[in-house]
Amino acid sequence: MAKLFKKVLVANRGEIAVRIIRALREMAIDAVAIYSEADKSAAHVSLADEAYLVGPAPALESYLCIGKIIQIAKNAHVEAIHPGYGFLSENEDLAEACQKAGIVFIGPQPHLIRLMGDKVTSRETMMKAKVPVVPGSQEPIHSIEQAKKIAKNLEYPILVKASAGGGGKGMRVVKQERDLQKSIDAAERESQSAFGDKRVYIEKYLENPHHVEIQILGDLKGNVIHLFERECSIQRRHQKVIEESPSPFIDDALRKKMCEVAVRAAKTLKYQNAGTFEFLVDQKKKFYFLEMNTRLQVEHPITEMVTGVDMVKEQIRIAAGFPLSYQQKDIHQFGHAFECRIYAEDPLNQFLPCPGKITSYRIAQGPFVRLDSYMEPGCTIPVYYDPLIGKVCVWGPNRREAVLRLKRVLKEFVIHGIRTTLIFHRQVINIPNFVQGKYDTNFIDREFKITKKIPKQPLQDMVLSVAAIDAYKKRKKAITLVQQEYHVSPWLKQARSESMRKFNRGFL
Ligand code: ADP
Numbered sequence: 001m002a003k004l005f006k007k008v009l010v011a012n013r014g015e016i017a018v019r020i021i022r023a024l025r026e027m028a029i030d031a032v033a034i035y036s037e038a039d040k041s042a043a044h045v046s047l048a049d050e051a052y053l054v055g056p057a058p059a060l061e062s063y064l065c066i067g068k069i070i071q072i073a074k075n076a077h078v079e080a081i082h083p084g085y086g087f088l089s090e091n092e093d094l095a096e097a098c099q100k101a102g103i104v105f106i107g108p109q110p111h112l113i114r115l116m117g118d119k120v121t122s123r124e125t126m127m128k129a130k131v132p133v134v135p136g137s138q139e140p141i142h143s144i145e146q147a148k149k150i151a152k153n154l155e156y157p158i159l160v161k162a163s164a165g166g167g168g169k170g171m172r173v174v175k176q177e178r179d180l181q182k183s184i185d186a187a188e189r190e191s192q193s194a195f196g197d198k199r200v201y202i203e204k205y206l207e208n209p210h211h212v213e214i215q216i217l218g219d220l221k222g223n224v225i226h227l228f229e230r231e232c233s234i235q236r237r238h239q240k241v242i243e244e245s246p247s248p249f250i251d252d253a254l255r256k257k258m259c260e261v262a263v264r265a266a267k268t269l270k271y272q273n274a275g276t277f278e279f280l281v282d283q284k285k286k287f288y289f290l291e292m293n294t295r296l297q298v299e300h301p302i303t304e305m306v307t308g309v310d311m312v313k314e315q316i317r318i319a320a321g322f323p324l325s326y327q328q329k330d331i332h333q334f335g336h337a338f339e340c341r342i343y344a345e346d347p348l349n350q351f352l353p354c355p356g357k358i359t360s361y362r363i364a365q366g367p368f369v370r371l372d373s374y375m376e377p378g379c380t381i382p383v384y385y386d387p388l389i390g391k392v393c394v395w396g397p398n399r400r401e402a403v404l405r406l407k408r409v410l411k412e413f414v415i416h417g418i419r420t421t422l423i424f425h426r427q428v429i430n431i432p433n434f435v436q437g438k439y440d441t442n443f444i445d446r447e448f449k450i451t452k453k454i455p456k457q458p459l460q461d462m463v464l465s466v467a468a469i470d471a472y473k474k475r476k477k478a479i480t481l482v483q484q485e486y487h488v489s490p491w492l493k494q495a496r497s498e499s500m501r502k503f504n505r506g507f508l
Helices: 014-026 043-047 066-075 092-101 110-117 119-128 144-154 177-195 252-269 300-307 311-319 399-412 422-428 443-447 459-466 469-474 476-485 490-495 498-507
Strands: 007-010 030-036 050-055 080-082 158-162 171-174 200-204 210-218 224-236 239-245 273-281 287-293 336-343 360-362 369-373 388-396 414-416
Touching (some): 007 014, 030 043, 080 311, 092 110, 110 287, 144 158, 144 200, 300 311, 300 369, 336 399
Antiparallel strands (some): 210 273, 224 239, 239 336, 336 388, 360 414
């Protein structure tokens, strides 16, 4: 007989730690937080029932230290660990260390994390399961002759990709044979420094595809359901920035087929807990497996909004041995949801990270609005971690109403003290093709031109010319607000020094 946990450790920080702690609270489970020296006064620490210092600010000495985390978990007598996303969430060593320590890892089996965490082995696994994969090499590249042969067969353009890749790193588009060698070298170098693994392989570069992913949940009894799709084609540097569900691109027949394939693949793997099958869909609506993420996704809230399923609670219940709370027939897509990822980055300066102190803000709120964030007045967005401050999500009964709500919410939401990507989102969602749902993964490169047009001018003028042009015409009051939003924090001034610039580049 399954029994719910009494105490769970959240091995993460930021908005996702807050999200998980909230689910634990609602399930009457005690939440244990870990924090680095940079996060002493962070929201996830004050919200948890217990919190323990895990180490100094750098992630390698704190949030990535498996040994320290397991020790804290043992000392605090927790029964399970939720890894969130990022950090150790796709590290099979944490899952294995949990097993050894008799602690439940809230995620899939370690061998599946390993298998699906490598693009070459995950492609091979999916091919065996008769899932269509993006055409490409079946093993890492070991010589330039082999690479030339594969690329020629696939026909240029092709994509050189890191086998251990993630976050859009270690990827190079190659349009002609004479650029192949230098692209392989560059991808190998980037992959080695980001993942400590230089293996790269080749995929056909699909022209203007859509990124559509299917969310699945599997329990310990072998039951698997899907929670439909998310369209994630609004990307910058191959990284998602706005997501929506349902996808405006795929039709019901394709949706059904993709969901069936994902469920079948998960069953073949005997997959347990939450997972996402990412696909590329080409202009002819043929879909190809891209990769599987063996964890909770950043964009899970939009799936929660259209299905009504609390995915984090389901993850916890599954890990405790409960069967899925839903059968497939219980799951429906109802209405339409969007998510905008708000980063502490400067859209007016090549999206360089802009950590610092949030002096005040006006929160995104109103009917059918969700803000997942760790923002608090006076809180600091540290320089050490991912610059994601939070996610603004809206729901509407249909896409049109959801877009209108998103526009309203982004207009109202202001953050003072640091620069954020709010300004970017406000502009993207007003581009006519976005409003009509006509976009693919190259949409931002093709249609978001505004930052490129900005002439070099003093900061305040730039802000007025880009962010506040609307407000400028309408109300003086609004201008004051936008000026405040881009008030330069003392930290930011410091970040402008040459040494900090170098540091920021590394951070990107
Ligand atoms: P990562 O794991 O680094 O995020 P993915 O393989 O998930 O890399 O791809 C990220 C994004 O890069 C995709 O959503 C898509 O926009 C682009 N991409 C990846 N592979 C291809 C491809 N073969 N053809 C065209 N675009 C691709």
